[in-house]
Structures are given as structure tokens and as C-alpha cells.
Amino acid sequence: MNNILNYINGSVKSHSKDFIEVYDPSNGEVISKVVMSNKDDFNDAIISAKNSQIDWQNTTPLKRSRILSNYKNLIEENIDVLAKLVSKEHGKTLDDAKGSVVRGLEVVEFACGIPSLLKGEFSQNVGTNIDSWSIRQPLGICAGVTPFNFPAMVPMWMFPIAIACGNSFILKPSEKDPSCSIKLAELFTKAGLPDGVMNVLQGDKFVVDLILQDKDISAVSFVGSTPVAKYIYEESAKNLKRVQALGGAKNHLVVMPDANIKQAVDGIMGAAYGSAGERCMAVSVAVAVGDIADDLVDKICIEAQKLKVAPWTDNDSDMGPVISKEHKNKIENYISKGIEEGAKIILDGRNYNLQGYENGYFVGPTLFDNVTKEMVIYKEEIFGPVLSVIRAKNYDEALKLVNDHAFGNGTSIYTSDGEVSRHFTTNAKIGMVGVNVPIPVPMAFHSFGGWKQSLFGDHSMHGNEGIHFYTKLKTITSRWPKSIQDGPEFIMPTN
Numbered sequence: 001m002n003n004i005l006n007y008i009n010g011s012v013k014s015h016s017k018d019f020i021e022v023y024d025p026s027n028g029e030v031i032s033k034v035v036m037s038n039k040d041d042f043n044d045a046i047i048s049a050k051n052s053q054i055d056w057q058n059t060t061p062l063k064r065s066r067i068l069s070n071y072k073n074l075i076e077e078n079i080d081v082l083a084k085l086v087s088k089e090h091g092k093t094l095d096d097a098k099g100s101v102v103r104g105l106e107v108v109e110f111a112c113g114i115p116s117l118l119k120g121e122f123s124q125n126v127g128t129n130i131d132s133w134s135i136r137q138p139l140g141i142c143a144g145v146t147p148f149n150f151p152a153m154v155p156m157w158m159f160p161i162a163i164a165c166g167n168s169f170i171l172k173p174s175e176k177d178p179s180c181s182i183k184l185a186e187l188f189t190k191a192g193l194p195d196g197v198m199n200v201l202q203g204d205k206f207v208v209d210l211i212l213q214d215k216d217i218s219a220v221s222f223v224g225s226t227p228v229a230k231y232i233y234e235e236s237a238k239n240l241k242r243v244q245a246l247g248g249a250k251n252h253l254v255v256m257p258d259a260n261i262k263q264a265v266d267g268i269m270g271a272a273y274g275s276a277g278e279r280c281m282a283v284s285v286a287v288a289v290g291d292i293a294d295d296l297v298d299k300i301c302i303e304a305q306k307l308k309v310a311p312w313t314d315n316d317s318d319m320g321p322v323i324s325k326e327h328k329n330k331i332e333n334y335i336s337k338g339i340e341e342g343a344k345i346i347l348d349g350r351n352y353n354l355q356g357y358e359n360g361y362f363v364g365p366t367l368f369d370n371v372t373k374e375m376v377i378y379k380e381e382i383f384g385p386v387l388s389v390i391r392a393k394n395y396d397e398a399l400k401l402v403n404d405h406a407f408g409n410g411t412s413i414y415t416s417d418g419e420v421s422r423h424f425t426t427n428a429k430i431g432m433v434g435v436n437v438p439i440p441v442p443m444a445f446h447s448f449g450g451w452k453q454s455l456f457g458d459h460s461m462h463g464n465e466g467i468h469f470y471t472k473l474k475t476i477t478s479r480w481p482k483s484i485q486d487g488p489e490f491i492m493p494t495n
């Protein structure tokens with residue numbers, strides 16, 4: 001059995017002898033064990049990150065960029081290996097896993113521009129013979145704590161930019177699919193990154209708490225569920241750390257009566273059921289506006305029944321299993337709750353039986369109609385292949401639903417009316433908004449982040465927000481001796 005360890009100071013190791021099992025979600029079998037790091041492992045990671053950081057900070061941005069460029073090439077060469085590691089432990093289809101690695105790779109490409117991205121501002125003669133400029137300097141040691149659903153992409157939202165900015169990094173990946181993080185770190189070393197700049201520390205809450213309390217760690221990036229995001233935000237603030245904590249979601253896709261219904265249904269299919277609904281940008285609510293509702297529900301139902309639910313090893317699979325037995329039970333309980341609450345079940349994915357994979361964690365595509373805003377299945381994040389259709393009389397009612405929801409990650413509108421679309425993009429209280437696109441995930445050179453209960457902190461991930469999060473601003477004001485007037489001054493200088 002393969003034991004997955006830490007990656008510290010350029011080598012794979014661990015002190016702890018405590019391991020938990022990692023499963024293949026398609027058949028429920030144990031495929032490896034991952035170490036639960038202890039205090040000694042944590043201390044090793046801190047020493048390694050601390051010892052390497054100053055030299056790394058003093059490495060010119062151009063040299064850092066060249067290492068990132070090598071890293072980009074290595075990820076491209078290893079994309080199949082990385083995607084397989086993701087699919088094997090997560091269960092998502094191979095093409096979907098590849099797509100997620102590419103979205104991470106794009107952040108590396110963005111970070112290759114670090115010499116330009118770190119350029120500061122300069123003003124000549126802010127006072128007579130006085131110049132002033134601003135620069136961005138690294139924070140020191142940064143840490144990232146990441147969720148199970150994107151074991152490559154989400155860590156890659158963080159560490160390429162943190163490291164490009166001159167920080168060292170400690171990644172605490174999800175214990176449910178930990179292998180990919182080690183491969184990502186090994187490839188970075190191969191690309192020329194000095195030992196100790198990138199470290200991977202496996203574990204659970206125990207090691208996350210050590211990260212939150214440690215005085216040498218300056219900033220924490222978190223992506224995961226909202227209750228944990230809140231905890232990370234509060235604890236980081238208590239320990240005076242910079243923090244960005246991204247949480248859960250309940251993304252609404254509004255379908256207007258004038259929408260191209262085929263495009264809307266196609267969009268909903270991938271967004272609701274792709275990756276078995278285990279995406280923070282998954283569409284879990286379709287808001288059917290006016291008289292389009294019956295047609296929309298019928299068409300979603302027809303298309304959802306055509307989806308092929310199968311393990312990642314089947315090239316024709318549209319969606320795989322969910323991550324664990326516990327999560328499958330949780331999703332099925334939500335489906336039962338929806339029925340109890342009076343929502344109309346159109347497709348029921350409970351007790352999904354896939355021949356040859358009876359012990360896998362499969363849930364079939366599930367569709368509810370006539371969901372109301374009081375229902376638990378509407379209020380809470382289910383994080384599975386469950387789509388709720390809620391009917392709204394008109395656009396105003398649809399927008400109010402979007403804005404009144406506690407989560408604010410993503411939303412989208414399907415319409416052929418430019419005025420409605422403009423009103424929606426302006427007035428939706430949501431971090432990422434789409435028009436006639438189902439999942440409006442920003443590219444690496446823009447920034448990713450929600451509002452309300454979907455993000456705690458001031459910065460989104462990657463893009464310029466990432467550069468700002470992983471650096472602190474310094475402003476310098478200078479004049480040279482010959483221009484200095486004689487004697488002290490006791491009044492505020494003005495020009």
C-alpha cells in the first residue's frame with residue numbers, strides 16, 4: 001500500500017506514524033494511506049520555509065519568472081499524470097480533471113509575468129526635489145489550506161503567485177485526495193525552485209490549527225466550506241495574520257422567457273451535473289422566469305436522463321461518483337428532506353446502482369421542481385448532482401432571490417435582452433456574474449472570489465488581487481543631502 005507523506009525542504013518524509021485511508025470513490029476500495037502530520041512535521045516545514053525565504057526574496061523577479069516558466073513546461077509534460085492522480089482519488093472524469101489542471105497551469109502562466117506584475121509606482125517632485133515611489137515586498141511565509149474538489153487547481157490559485165512574489169509556501173491539501181500536491185511540489189523542485197520554498201504538509205484540523213497559531217506564518221489562504229472558512233478567518237485575525245477565506249456556494253442560473261432555451265439547458269447540464277455537482281461554481285438552482293418553466297423542466301429532465309454516470313476509467317463518462325460514503329449519505333438525506341418539504345421530485349438519484357461498482361459512491365442526477373425559498377434544500381449547499389428549479393413570476397423576483405441568498409459566489413443569466421443583462425450584471429450582489437455562460441469562472445489574469453458567505457477577507461484569488469494579497473506595500477519618500485534646508489521644521493510640509 002502506497003503511503004503518502006509530506007514534501008519538506010525538497011524531500012518526501014514525515015515523523016508522524018499516524019495514517020488515514022484514501023479511497024477510490026468509484027469502488028470504495030482503500031488505495032493508499034496519507035500521513036496525519038504531527039508537531040515535529042510542522043516544525044520541519046516552518047524551519048524549511050523560513051531558511052529558504054530570504055534567499056528566495058533576494059532572487060531577482062526575472063530569475064523567479066524563469067523557474068516558473070520551466071515549471072509551466074513540466075506541468076504541460078505531466079498533465080496526464082497529474083489528471084490521473086486527481087481522477088483516481090477524487091472520482092471526476094479524466095477530461096474534467098485535465099481541464100482543472102489547465103486552469104491551474106494558467107495561474108503559473110500569469111505568474112511568469114512577475115517582473116511586470118511587481119512594478120511599482122513612481123512620482124517625481126512630490127515636494128521640491130523630493131521623489132516618492134511605492135514597491136510591493138513579499139510577506140515571508142504564506143500557507144494555503146485547500147478542499148477536496150480541486151486538488152490541483154485550487155492549490156495552484158495560491159502557491160504559484162505567492163512564490164512568484166518572493167514568499168515561501170506551506171500547502172495543507174485535503175486529506176481526501178492528497179497525492180497530486182506532492183507531484184506538483186516535486187515538479188517545482190525539478191523546475192529549479194530552491195528546496196524549502198514550497199512545502200506540502202498533509203493532515204487535518206490539528207495541523208491547520210498549528211498553521212493558524214504560528215507566529216512565523218504571515219498569511220493564510222483558505223478554500224473550503226463556509227463554517228471552516230469563518231473559523232479560519234476569525235482565528236487568523238486573532239493571530240494577526242492576513243487572510244482570504246473562500247467558502248461554499250449556492251449558485252443561481254436565471255433563465256428569462258426570451259432565453260435561447262437549448263443554450264440554457266446545455267449550460268445547465270454541465271454546470272449542475274458536471275463533476276457530480278462538486279464544484280463551488282456548480283449551478284444548484286435554476287430560476288425559471290415566467291412561462292418558460294414547464295418547458296425548461298421537461299427539457300432538463302430529458303437531457304439529465306441521458307447523462308452517463310460512470311467511473312473516470314470510462315472515457316464516455318459524463319459524471320463520476322461523489323467523494324465519500326459520508327458525502328453520498330449526506331446528499332441522499334438532502335434529497336429525502338426535499339421530498340419531505342414538498343418539493344416535486346422529477347429525477348431521484350438516491351440508491352443509484354452501477355453494475356460492477358456497487359460499493360462506489362454514485363448518486364444519480366437529481367432534479368427538483370417547485371422548490372421554494374423556505375426549503376432547506378434551497379438554503380443550504382448540497383454539493384452534489386442535485387438541481388433545484390425555483391419558479392419566479394418576473395425578472396425582479398428572480399433578482400431578489402439571487403440577492404437575498406446567503407451565499408454570493410457565482411450567478412448567471414440567460415437572456416437575449418441586453419438591457420436586462422446589463423441590469424443583472426450591475427445589480428446582482430454576487431462576486432462572479434455570467435451572461436449566457438453557465439459557469440462564469442474568471443481567468444487567471446482576472447480574480448476569483450465571491451461575496452457574502454462565500455468569501456471572508458478583502459482579497460479574491462489570483463490576478464492582481466493575488467499579487468496584492470501576497471505582498472505588502474511600501475512607499476518611500478526621498479531627497480538627497482544637497483537639497484536639504486538648514487535647521488529643523490516643526491510644521492507639516494506643504495508645497
Ligand code: NAD
Nearest residue numbers: 146147148173174204205208224225228246247248249280
Ligand atoms: P472543508 O471545509 O471540509 O475542508 C477544506 C480544508 O479545510 C481541508 O484541507 C480540511 O482538511 C480542512 N478542514 C476541515 N475541517 C476543518 C476544521 N474544523 N478546522 C480546520 N481545518 C479544517 O471543505 P471540503 O469538503 O474539502 O470542500 C468542499 C467545500 O469547499 C464546499 O463547501 C465548496 O463550496 C467549497 N469550495 C469553495 C470554493 C470557492 O472558491 N469558494 C472552491 C472550491 C471549494
